[in-house]
Amino acid sequence: MRKKGTGFGLFLLAFLLLTSCTGEENASEDSVLYEDEVVDSEDIVVGYSQVGSESDWRTANTESFEQTFTEANGYFLLFEDAQQKQENQLKAIRNFILQEVDYIILDPIVETGWDAVLQEAKDAGIPVILVDRTVKVEDEDLYTCWVGSDFTREGEQAGEWLKNYLEQQGRSEEEIRIVTLQGTLDSSSQIGRTQGFQKVLHTQDNWLMLESQSGDFTQAKGREVMEYFLNTYEDIDVVIGENDNMTFGAIDAIKAAGKTCGPNGDIIILSFDAVRAALVSMKNGDINADFECNPLLGPRVAEIIEQLEHGETVDKIQYVEETYFDSSMDLKESIKERAY
């Protein structure tokens, strides 16, 4: 907390008076109460506004921050799960500003609608670090930096993989009928993956994108949308799932319809995230290829805060390393050592 602002300072004073008369033994003069937890006054207080808990990827991402921003590491983490609603993130950020946190970390569910609240954080002198998804704002100075994945690259990689795969299968002349389960519309991951894949789609005149619909990155919605696709289109050759949980839902729907998928099935399945459960599904023959999106961003953000604490400038845009997996690979090792 080390903020010497009035709001928090008063809070500190009130707390000390309170504890001195009640003689609470565990508060010393350099500790303060934060949401009824005693916080060491030297701790760096971080407010993290998380999208929600919609997917395996999201769970791993949350765990990465909870395991990094611990008291033992010199932090106090205020964590808010927005249940996939932007208004909850706006409320959380304003709450962090009121509490005079030292840093705000934001994973913005969608790219737009952040200018006002980020200006309030800037006016309060609180640096904002964007993680995973990003924002579209008038003034890029409204946030210190962004760290995450190159979603467009992920989408392009999926397109290139499919092109090579179809060539190997001798299907480069055949009409290829594709459907896409998109992520949360206007989220950077959805925009990037869709645009990246489209770059390759537009070079293949025998590929036909029948329809794209959002499954909001959840398994339930992914299944629903896939059922609609199966009822609407006689012959589907490829399903693009913009995250693994929607892909799991799509696979359930495909099997329920009496069809098969994966390298030995009727329908080719491409997915994103490459969480452990998806690699197991690939090993079981249901997924052809999966393009990794690394959720373990906690340590990267701690490094950035460390640099900022020492007055260093940090790169505005910081990509994380990622790879991909496909059914031709030996997945045993990857599944065993997978951190998420």
Ligand code: GZL
């Ligand atoms: C991607 C992240 C997406 C994941 C989904 O970085 O924003 O959100 O791909 C998650 O699993 O819901």
Ligand code: ZN
């Ligand atoms: Zn401490």
